[in-house]
Amino acid sequence: MKTLGAATTTSSGVVAMTFCVLIFLQLCTGGEAAVVKRFTGLYTGPYFDPTTTTNITTQLGTHAYLPCKVKQLGNKSVSWIRRRDAHILTVDRFTFIADDRFQAFLVDSTDTWTLQVKYVQPRDAGQYECQVSTEPKMSHFITLNVVVPKIEILGESEIYVKTGSTVSLKCVITQSLEEPAYIFWYHDGNRVLEFDRSLININMEPVGTDTTVSTLVIFHAHPEDNGNYTCSPSNLDSASVVLHVLNGEYPAAMQRGKNSASPIPGWSHLSMGLGLAACTPPRFAFAVALSLAILSQLLAT
Incomplete structure (x- = not known):
């Protein structure tokens, strides 16, 4: 009976030990599988x-x-x-x-x-x-x-107006990914402020998806409004224009335009003299033309 009891105890111990080993192996296998799953995927590092x-x-x-x-x-x-x-x-x-x-x-x-x-x-x-x-x-x-957005003030680089006129300066910003946070105007380096809207008005508005326009309007322009006006958007380059407020008639230089060529001194007289060739002998016409050209040069000096 003692032998049977001992055998039974031994058998139970073996079963228990085997069960523990199986559990241990299962846990180890599961842990190993987790490690393998972590490091043997598509990417094994960064x-x-x-x-x-x-x-x-x-x-x-x-x-x-x-x-x-x-x-x-x-x-x-x-x-x-x-x-x-x-x-x-x-x-x-x-x-x-x-x-x-x-x-x-x-x-x-x-x-x-x-x-x-x-x-x-x-x-x-x-x-x-x-x-x-x-x-x-x-x-x-x-x-x-x-x-890089483009910025320009529409019109000529120099503007001429009569005293009392209304001046409208338009600053246009194109090819811009975002609207400027602000657009400041400067007159001879000093910021233009709207203290009196009956004299000055500034407006900024988007036009389309990539264009912004800022307009500076000067009512009843006076000679003290002469000078350089600069449009300066946030985080962008600036653009400038020069305003001339005139008393009386426009000067001849402005009427002719900045791109007009000045006549060559003596050339008009020479041309007039050469025109005489149509009704006088060639030698006489040439002598008259040459004399007029020389005379005009002497008067010019």
Whole structure:
């Protein structure tokens, strides 16, 4: 009976031990499967999100943001490099260029390292490389396009009006990605303010999707309104025009126009003399023409 009891106890122990071993193996197998599933997928290390953009377009004077989404980065570093001169701009959060317009930061929730370029300039256009410090190196390229809006004041560069006239200056901004935050007008360097709307009015309005017009109206212009008027939008270049407020008649130079050619001294007299050839002997006509030309030159001096 003792032998049977011992055998029964031994058998129960073996079953219990076998059960524990099976559970242990199952747990180990499951854990191993989880590890294998984590590291033997499509990517075994860092990789770029395939949906990350390769082109960014921004407007002159605004801020540009170049995203680089890296999955499973681990302990690797992310660098931004400017392709046109191979200059390293940033490594992780550290900036390696003496231009504080460049900065990189990480958005943890999206695994995105973003390069910020403040107050974009035309020379910032080009290709940028987001590089991960693997072996070999991994790179994602983004092209930055800079749009430069056009700005002009309609009409001639110099405007002539009579005293008491109403002057309307239109500043037109085209090819703009976004409407300017403001458009200021300056008269000889001093900002034009609308203290009295019966004298001056300034209006700004969008026209279409990429055009903005600012209008400066001067009522009852006076000689003190003479001078340079400049249209200056936010974050853009400016445009200027010169206003002349005249008393009395328009000057002859303005009536002729700025592109009119001045007559050559003596040429009209020479032409008149040569016209005599139609009704006088050639030698006489030539002598008269030459005499008139010489006389006009002497009078001019």
